[in-house]
Amino acid sequence: MIAMKFGGTSVGSAEAIKRVAKIIESRFERQPVVITSAVGGITDKLVALGKSAATGDDDLVKELVDFITNRHLEIIDQLRLTSGELRRIIDDTIDDIKNLCRVISSQKNISKMLNDELSSKGEYLAAHILVEYLSQIKIPATFVDVREVLLTDSSFGSAKPLFDDSAKNAVEKILPIVKDGSVPVLQGFVGRDASARTTTLGRGGSDYSATLLGAMLGVDSVEIWSDVDGVLTADPSIVSEAKRIRSMTFKEAAELAYFGAKVLHPATLLPAVTRDIPVWVFNSMRPEYSGTKISRANNNGQKGSCIVKSIAYKENLTVITVTSLRMLMAHGFMASIFDIFNKYDTSVDLVSTSEVSVSMTVDKTEHIDEIKEELSRFAQVEIEQDKAIVCLVGEQMKRTPGMPASIFCLLQDVPIHLISQGASEINISFVIDDDNVDKVVTRLHQHFFSGALDPNTFAV
Ligand code: ASP
Numbered sequence: 411m412i413a414m415k416f417g418g419t420s421v422g423s424a425e426a427i428k429r430v431a432k433i434i435e436s437r438f439e440r441q442p443v444v445i446t447s448a449v450g451g452i453t454d455k456l457v458a459l460g461k462s463a464a465t466g467d468d469d470l471v472k473e474l475v476d477f478i479t480n481r482h483l484e485i486i487d488q489l490r491l492t493s494g495e496l497r498r499i500i501d502d503t504i505d506d507i508k509n510l511c512r513v514i515s516s517q518k519n520i521s522k523m524l525n526d527e528l529s530s531k532g533e534y535l536a537a538h539i540l541v542e543y544l545s546q547i548k549i550p551a552t553f554v555d556v557r558e559v560l561l562t563d564s565s566f567g568s569a570k571p572l573f574d575d576s577a578k579n580a581v582e583k584i585l586p587i588v589k590d591g592s593v594p595v596l597q598g599f600v601g602r603d604a605s606a607r608t609t610t611l612g613r614g615g616s617d618y619s620a621t622l623l624g625a626m627l628g629v630d631s632v633e634i635w636s637d638v639d640g641v642l643t644a645d646p647s648i649v650s651e652a653k654r655i656r657s658m659t660f661k662e663a664a665e666l667a668y669f670g671a672k673v674l675h676p677a678t679l680l681p682a683v684t685r686d687i688p689v690w691v692f693n694s695m696r697p698e699y700s701g702t703k704i705s706r707a708n709n710n711g712q713k714g715s716c717i718v719k720s721i722a723y724k725e726n727l728t729v730i731t732v733t734s735l736r737m738l739m740a741h742g743f744m745a746s747i748f749d750i751f752n753k754y755d756t757s758v759d760l761v762s763t764s765e766v767s768v769s770m771t772v773d774k775t776e777h778i779d780e781i782k783e784e785l786s787r788f789a790q791v792e793i794e795q796d797k798a799i800v801c802l803v804g805e806q807m808k809r810t811p812g813m814p815a816s817i818f819c820l821l822q823d824v825p826i827h828l829i830s831q832g833a834s835e836i837n838i839s840f841v842i843d844d845d846n847v848d849k850v851v852t853r854l855h856q857h858f859f860s861g862a863l864d865p866n867t868f869a870v
Contacts, residue, residue, distance in 0.1 A: 411440070411441040411442075411443060411588060411627060411628070411629045411630065412437060412440045412441065412442050412443070412624075412629050412630055412631050412632070412633060413442070413443050413444075413445060413620050413621070413623055413624035413627070413629045413631075413632045413633070414433075414434065414437065414442045414443070414444050414445070414620070414632075414633045414635060415444075415445040415446070415447075415598055415616055415617060415619070415620035415632070415633065415634050415635060416430050416444065416445070416446045416447060416540075416635045416694060417447045417450075417616065417617075417634075417635065417636040417637065417694075418447045418448060418449065418450035418451065418452070418453070419450045419636065419637040419694075419695075420447075420635050420636065420637065420694035421446055421447065421448075421449055421450070421536050421539075421540060422449055422450030422451070423450075423485065423488075424484075424485050424488030424489045425488075426694065426695075427485065427489060427539065427540060427543055428489070428543075429694055429695070429697070430540070430635070430694055431540075431543055431544055431547055431549065432697075433635065433694060433697050434544065434549060434593060435547075435549055436697075437633075438549065438593070440630070441588050442593055443584060443588065443593070443594050443596070443623060443624070443627060443629065444540065444551075444593055444594065444595045444596070445556075445595075445596050445597070445598045445616060445619050445620040445623060446533060446536045446537050446540055446595060446596075446597065446598060446616070447532075447533060447536065447598050447599065447616040448531075448532025448533045448535070448536050448599075449481060449482065449485065449532060449535070449536050449539075452478060452481065452532035452535075452536075453529050453532050453599075453613070455474050455477060455478055456478070456507075456528050456529045456531060456532055457525070457528075457529055458470075458474060459471060459474040459475065459478070459507070459511065459528065460510075460511075460514055460520040460524065460525050460528045460529070461520065462474060463510075463511040463512075463514040463515045463520065464514050464515070464517075464518060464519050464520040465518075466515055466518065468515075471511050471515075475504065475507060475508060475511070478504070478507065478532075479500075479504050482500055482535050482539065483500065485539060486500070486539060486542075489539070489542075489543050489546075490546075491539065491542045491543060491546060493542055496538060496539070496542045499535075499538050500535060500538075503531055503534060503535055506531065507528065507531055510524060510527060510528050511528075514528075521566075522566035522567045523566045523607060525566065525567065526566045526567060526569075526607075526608050526609050526610045527607070527608045529610060530597070530599070530600040530608045530610055533556075533597030533598055533599050533600055533616070534555075534597055534600075536597075537553055537595050537596060537597045538553055540595050541553045541595045544593060544595070549593060550590075550591055550592040550593065551592060551593040551594075551595055552587045552592045552593070552594055552595065553595055553596075554583055554584060554587065554594045554595065554596045555596070555597070556596040556597045556598075556600050556601065556619065556623075557600060557601065557602035557606075557608060558579060558583055558602075559576060559579040559580050559583055559584065559596065559623070560576050560579075560580075560600070560601040560602070560619065560622065560623070561575045561576045561579070561601060561602060561603070561604070562601035562602065562603055562609045562611070563603060563609075564603040564604070564605070564607070564609065565609075566607075566609055566610070567610060567612065568610075568611065568612040569601055569603065569609035569610060569611055569612075571601060571611070571618075571622055573622070573625075573626070573681075576601075576622070576626060577625075577626035580623055580626035580627050581626070581627070584596075584623070584627060585627065596619070596623065597619075598615065598616025598617070598618075598619040598620060599611055599614075599615040599616045599619060600619070601619075611675075611677075612675070612677075614675040615675055615677075616675075617634050617674055617675040617678040618675050618677045618678050618681075620632050620634060620678075621678050621679065621680070621681040621682045621687070621689065622681045624681065624682070624685075624687055625681035625682065625684060625685040625687060626681075628685065629687060630687070630688075631687060631688045631689070631690060632682060632687055632688075632689045632690070633689075633690045633692055634674065634678070634689060634690065634691045634692070635692050635693070635694040636673065636691065636692075636693065636694070637693060637694065637695055638673055638691070638693055639654045639693045639696065639699050639701065639869075640654045640655060640656075640673075640691045640692065640693070640699070640700075640701040640702030640869075641654070641655045641658060641663065641666065641671065641673050641674075641691055641702040641704070641720060642654055642655065642673075642720065643655060643718075643719070643720050643721065643855065643859050643868065644720065644721045644722075644851055644855045644859075645671075645672075645722075645723070645851065648847070648848050648851050648852060649851060649852055649855045651855075651859075652855065653859060653863065653868045653869055653870060654699070654701075654702060654868065654869040655702050655719055655720060655867065655868055655869075656700065656702060656703065656866065656867055656868060656869055657702065657703045657704075657705070657866070657867060658702065658703075658704055658719055658720075659704070659705070659706065659707065659805055660679050660682065660683045660704060660705065660706055661805065661834060661836055662704075662719050662720070662803050662804065662805060662836060663679055663689075663704040664676075664679045664683070665801065665803045665832065665834070665836060665837045666719075666720055666722045666801070666803050667679065668759075669722045669723075669724055669759070669799055669801035669803075669837070669839060670722040670723050670724030670725075670799065670801065671720065671722040673691060674691070679704065682704075683706075686705075686706055688703055688704065688705040689703075689704040689705070690702065690703055690704070691704070699869075700869075717804055717806045717807055717810050717813070717858065718802050718803070718804040718806075718807065718854075718858040718859075719803050719804040719805070719806075719867070720802075720803050720804070721800065721801070721802050721803075721851055721854050721855055721858075722800075722801045722803065723798055723799060723800045723801065723847050723851055724759070724773065724798060724799045724801075725798040725844050725847060726773065726796070726798075726844065727759070727771045727772065727773050727797045727798060727799060727841070728771065728772050728773070728775050728778065728793060728794065728795050728797065729769055729770070729771050729793070729794045729797050729827055729828065729841060730769070730770055730771075730772065730778075730781070730782075730785075730791065730792070730793055731767055731768070731769040731791070731792040731793075731794075732747055732767060732768050732769075732785050732789045732790070732791055733766055733767035733789060733790045733791075733792070734766065734767075734788060734789035734790065735766055736788065736789070737765065737766050737767070737768075737789075744763075744768065746788070747768060747785065747789075750781055750784045750785060751770075751772070751781065753784075754776075754777035754780055754781050755774075755777070756772050756774050756776070756777055756778075756781065757772070757774070758770040758771065758772055759771045759772065759773065759799060760799055760828055760830050760839055760841065761830070762828045762829065762830055769827070769828050771797065771799060771828065771841060778793065794827070796843060796844040796845075797827060797841050797842070797843060797844060798841065798842055798843070798844045798846075798847045799839050799840070799841055800839065800840055800841075800842060800847065800850055800851060800854070801837055801838070801839040802817065802837065802838050802839075802854065802858075803836060803837045804836060805836050807835065807836055807837070807838065808834075808835035808836055813838060814829075814831065814838060816857075817838060817854065820853055820854065820857055821842075821850060821853070824842055824846050824849070824850055825842065825843065825846075826840050826841065826842055827840075827841040827842065827843075828840060828841040829841075
């Protein structure tokens with residue numbers, strides 16, 4: 411059995427859905443369980459819809475509802491899906507969306523709970539369309555509402571899965587369908603809490619759904635199908651000659667996802683690591699490419715220059731520096747700082763300390779004023795915006811002396827605000843101004859990837 415997740419662009423048009431169906435057909439013997447995102451761009455529209463309803467912008471609400479409706483009707487029309495049942499499901503879902511907008515409008519505010527309910531609708535529609543198309547081309551497929559399987563806590567917008575209870579459901583509800591020779595199709599991104607309210611795992615969460623369900627079912631591998639050829643050595647919008655990485659370790663991929671590589675949701679690898687299930691990243695537009703394999707071990711001898719596997723970055727960050735002489739020789743100081751971040755549900759990416767100060771980066775600034783105020787009660791607080799983390803990742807880095815020197819030698823003209831060599835020694839990260847990201851990533855890529863590269867590790 412394998413789990414296959416299709417991202418928004420993979421199901422973003424009739425043509426794309428046809429390609430996806432072919433890919434599923436090619437793996438039919440391996441008993442696929444399919445997890446789908448919403449049609450590309452629809453979740454953004456649903457989120458915008460909730461906001462417009464909350465501000466009472468009726469014209470925009472109508473425009474967005476029409477857009478969402480027409481996009482799905484166009485797709486089923488182009489796929490020649492004439493089933494009355496599918497049409498009824500789409501109409502009912504659009505009615506639900508309109509009703510939700512009325513409630514939000516009357517409350518003049520969108521709660522996180524209603525935001526989850528609303529933004530989950532895209533996956534629901536996409537899953538039904540996919541099932542119908544698969545059935546039309548004679549691939550037996552069955553819709554399984556993921557809310558009957560994936561139980562979570564009630565942190566709407568970033569719900570935490572309850573693994574053991576969900577696993578029981580997965581085995582009960584999904585396995586019989588697979589054994590029956592049908593392909594179960596479920597929504598990614600979505601779950602339900604103990605009071606049967608719809609929750610979501612956070613934006614981009616379908617990858618996470620796939621590894622969670624895969625781990626619960628004990629699949630042989632999880633395939634993440636998106637619109638890139640795999641994990642690349644850098645963001646191709648900055649480095650046009652970025653290369654595909656053929657294989658990387660869980661640790662490398664997890665660091666990359668956490669520090670900004672957009673190809674995987676940061677939590678995705680956790681369930682796969684726990685159960686040691688390889689995760690593949692493939693391009694549904696070019697299924698003939700062999701993608702990237704992420705697994706416990708590198709399955710190659712790492713010849714040639716592959717000290718650095720990839721360079722990621724994360725922009726629009728805020729650096730907070732807390733300085734206090736009270737920190738000198740004191741204990742419990744860090745704990746009191748992090749308690750405040752914890753209280754405001756704000757996670758810190760990178761930390762660097764000196765004897766009297768600590769600097770950290772955050773990307774969620776919703777509660778920055780409250781955090782600043784509380785920190786200011788016992789320390790001096792400086793806040794700097796428009797910063798970026800650049801992160802170099804590679805298992806070989808820990809066996810390569812002088813790595814930091816060779817990196818920072820290349821960046822002598824670039825102001826560097828914070829430096830951190832990850833505890834695992836497989837990542838070196840530093841903070842620069844947003845404006846310098848392109849220059850820095852290009853320069854580092856040229857340095858580390860222009861020599862002879864190991865063809866087992868990189869697609870060259
Ligand atoms: N559709 C959701 C989003 O756009 C979840 C996902 O695609 O992973 O964030």
